Amino acid sequence: MFDPKTKILVVDDMLTMRKIVTKILKELGFSDISDAPDGAEAWEKAQTGNYGLIISDWNMPNCSGLEFLKKVRADEKLCKTPFVLVTAEAESHQVAEAIKSGVDQYVVKPFSSDSLKAKLESAYKKCLPRMSA
Numbered sequence: 001m002f003d004p005k006t007k008i009l010v011v012d013d014m015l016t017m018r019k020i021v022t023k024i025l026k027e028l029g030f031s032d033i034s035d036a037p038d039g040a041e042a043w044e045k046a047q048t049g050n051y052g053l054i055i056s057d058w059n060m061p062n063c064s065g066l067e068f069l070k071k072v073r074a075d076e077k078l079c080k081t082p083f084v085l086v087t088a089e090a091e092s093h094q095v096a097e098a099i100k101s102g103v104d105q106y107v108v109k110p111f112s113s114d115s116l117k118a119k120l121e122s123a124y125k126k127c128l129p130r131m132s133a
Contacts (some may be wrong), residue, residue: 002053002082002124003031009049011035011042011056011065012086017109021055021086024113039063043071046078053120058087058098066101073102082127084119086111104128 008030012018017055018035025033034044034049040062044056054072056065063071072078085098086107098106105123107116 001028001121002030004025006030006052007032007034007050008053008055009036009042009045009051011037011054011060011068013037013038013057013060015059017086021116024116025055027113028117039065039068039071042068046072047075051061051081053082053084053123055084055086058085058089058094066098069098069101069103080127080130082123082131084123098119 006027010018010021010025011032012021022033022035026125034045036045038060039056042056043063056068058065069083069085072081074082082104083102084105084107085103086109088109090108095106104126105119109118
């Protein structure tokens, strides 16, 4: 699992959802959590924030989670950052597009704290070789 000191960026246009994800992360032992209301603001924060994990909604104004993911993967400094998409979209073509774009894990709303924890553990295992390279 990610180190409890990992700096995390939570991105969602709904304040309630940002609070829910932040609460779960705190219950899991994380404390260094920032948030952003859309991919555009998240992109600004990601460029200076040195985040060890990004958890982003897909459907947001200004810059979607998928667009944000593509920007992160295309950036030399950020491309190895573990990225988890959280969304109500569960159609197979959307999941395939997210995987093709480099998402590390995909969480479908609604979700429980246990399912988010399991997805984070899976993302960590997937990213470990990339993060240690």
